Amino acid sequence: MRVSVLIPEYDFKETHPEYVRSGFRDSERAGIPYVENPLGLMYLSSALKENGHEVELIDGYFHNREDIIDRLKQFEPDLVGIQATAPFWFRVKDISKQIKYILDVPIVVGGSHIRYAGGEIIGQSEHIDYGIVGDGEPAIVQLCEVLKGQKKPEDVDGLFWKEEDNVQHAKNKTSEADLHELPFPDREEFDLYRYRPSLHRELPVTSLITARGCKMGCLFCHAAADRYRTRKISDIISEMKEIEEQGIREVLFYDQTMGADRERLIKLCEEIIEQDFDFWLQGNLRIDEVDTEVIRKMKEAGFWKVCIGIESGVQKSLNKLNKNIDVDKIKKAVEIVDSFDIQISGTFILGIPGETKEEARKTIEFAKELPIDFVKFFPFTPFPGSPIYENPENGKIKDDPLLLCQNRINFVPETMTEEELRQLIKNGTKEFYSRPGYILRRIKKIRTFEDIKQNILGALAYIF
Numbered sequence: 001m002r003v004s005v006l007i008p009e010y011d012f013k014e015t016h017p018e019y020v021r022s023g024f025r026d027s028e029r030a031g032i033p034y035v036e037n038p039l040g041l042m043y044l045s046s047a048l049k050e051n052g053h054e055v056e057l058i059d060g061y062f063h064n065r066e067d068i069i070d071r072l073k074q075f076e077p078d079l080v081g082i083q084a085t086a087p088f089w090f091r092v093k094d095i096s097k098q099i100k101y102i103l104d105v106p107i108v109v110g111g112s113h114i115r116y117a118g119g120e121i122i123g124q125s126e127h128i129d130y131g132i133v134g135d136g137e138p139a140i141v142q143l144c145e146v147l148k149g150q151k152k153p154e155d156v157d158g159l160f161w162k163e164e165d166n167v168q169h170a171k172n173k174t175s176e177a178d179l180h181e182l183p184f185p186d187r188e189e190f191d192l193y194r195y196r197p198s199l200h201r202e203l204p205v206t207s208l209i210t211a212r213g214c215k216m217g218c219l220f221c222h223a224a225a226d227r228y229r230t231r232k233i234s235d236i237i238s239e240m241k242e243i244e245e246q247g248i249r250e251v252l253f254y255d256q257t258m259g260a261d262r263e264r265l266i267k268l269c270e271e272i273i274e275q276d277f278d279f280w281l282q283g284n285l286r287i288d289e290v291d292t293e294v295i296r297k298m299k300e301a302g303f304w305k306v307c308i309g310i311e312s313g314v315q316k317s318l319n320k321l322n323k324n325i326d327v328d329k330i331k332k333a334v335e336i337v338d339s340f341d342i343q344i345s346g347t348f349i350l351g352i353p354g355e356t357k358e359e360a361r362k363t364i365e366f367a368k369e370l371p372i373d374f375v376k377f378f379p380f381t382p383f384p385g386s387p388i389y390e391n392p393e394n395g396k397i398k399d400d401p402l403l404l405c406q407n408r409i410n411f412v413p414e415t416m417t418e419e420e421l422r423q424l425i426k427n428g429t430k431e432f433y434s435r436p437g438y439i440l441r442r443i444k445k446i447r448t449f450e451d452i453k454q455n456i457l458g459a460l461a462y463i464f
């Protein structure tokens, strides 16, 4: 079969209007196109190709609606797959209507919004025929068999479909791929030089995932619903050899958190060191996964930056988020990482239910005290499907899907006003990046041409 899988067109100004206005660290103004390769689509592509299907992938970051439709018309697919995130669900419904009208092909949707909000939401569009909850690889391949009359829909794990306008689902409502069986993601379909994460050291960059899901259950996070599963280290090394041959210079590990299994992370780093790869590496860690041995190995393996979800400097708020970390240990963990000259992106959440203005300020001051290199203050964003979205406590959720992009305010706790929350995020970011000590720290850490470029452009975004 011929299968097109696409991400609808995306306009940076829709999700980042305040940044565009304020001139804060805004990649578009700074001239840094901030976009990463869609690993999920690349996995779907290799699974489909392995099963003899022809595939076309379209990333809406680089195409407008007209372009997307033209490409579909030329390819003449038998099935169209669309990736959905919560803020762009409205656009997925809209493009489905147009595709159905022009091409009249079956349409399947998948991705985070379907996984999180549930397959039943396909009932919100008369033009969407199928939904897939969970890992898309086995389910989309089996959906092709359903369309060819070779399989019953109820036997396809994670599949949702419609019968006389009622949404039906398979016996098993979630699809889980066998990670040991999956072919490596198809990196040939995209020009990887077009993809630039907001922070990187050398192009081209690609992403790689060594484990899916998470063992923890933080209140605000989609991963809490996704069982932790790991790939074999030998497979990861083979994939790294493959991407080395493709000329990739930097790897972003998309694991929710790399240290969920400490011994496995150490083993992975040792294997990377043994192979003598020459990649710049980035990954995510939890505070409670940091210790000297782990960080030493990560440094030796090539990690130059880790992203850590610190979330808050107030224990009450950390507890509220069910984060299961201790504010006293944050400083110690961050100092260990910094002592190995690994840069740290710290993410924080402001406007947590029950949090006062003063407590949010405490988090900002806390961030400024830590030896971290980059900071992002997110407004607390409850996504559809999360317990707090269904039952908002201590605050009000606004009814505009675009606000779910995490750069705009979608939840206002009753302990502060929306304007106060907006100012906290704005001032916190400005205060963090404009400290003289911080600027000196940045200059000292310059290593590559991309570092110089990103620092200059980042600074310009503040001035103008």
Ligand code: B12
Pocket (backbone or CB within 6 Å): 005, 007, 008, 010, 015, 034, 035, 036, 037, 038, 039, 040, 041, 043, 044, 060, 080, 081, 082, 083, 084, 085, 086, 087, 088, 108, 109, 110, 111, 112, 113, 115, 116, 132, 134, 135, 136, 137, 140, 209, 221, 222, 254, 255, 256, 383, 384, 404, 405, 406, 407
């Ligand atoms: C990398 C990343 C990005 C990259 C690349 C995005 C991409 N298209 O892949 C960039 C930086 C561009 C990005 C942008 C955004 N992102 Co983002 N991103 C991620 C991140 C960290 C990893 C995604 C990933 O590759 N995972 C690994 C792969 C293997 O899994 P996957 O993508 O989920 O794909 C699997 C399944 O979902 C499914 N599947 C996926 N697509 C499809 C399509 C079909 C047809 C089918 C059948 C199945 C299917 O099959 C895949 C293979 O198993 C996730 C968090 C996470 N850890 O998952 C957030 C995440 C997906 N992003 C999120 C958000 C909100 C955004 C933005 C709105 C941010 C913004 N402020 O602009 C935009 C929206 C982009 C868009 N056009 O819709 C949210 C979505 C929340 C939700 N409930 O919808 C997430 C979950 C983070 C979070 N907040 O929790 N993102």
Ligand code: SF4
Pocket (backbone or CB within 6 Å): 214, 215, 216, 217, 218, 221, 222, 223, 224, 256, 257, 286, 309
């Ligand atoms: S915030 Fe991090 S640790 Fe918590 S559930 Fe999500 S991925 Fe896991």
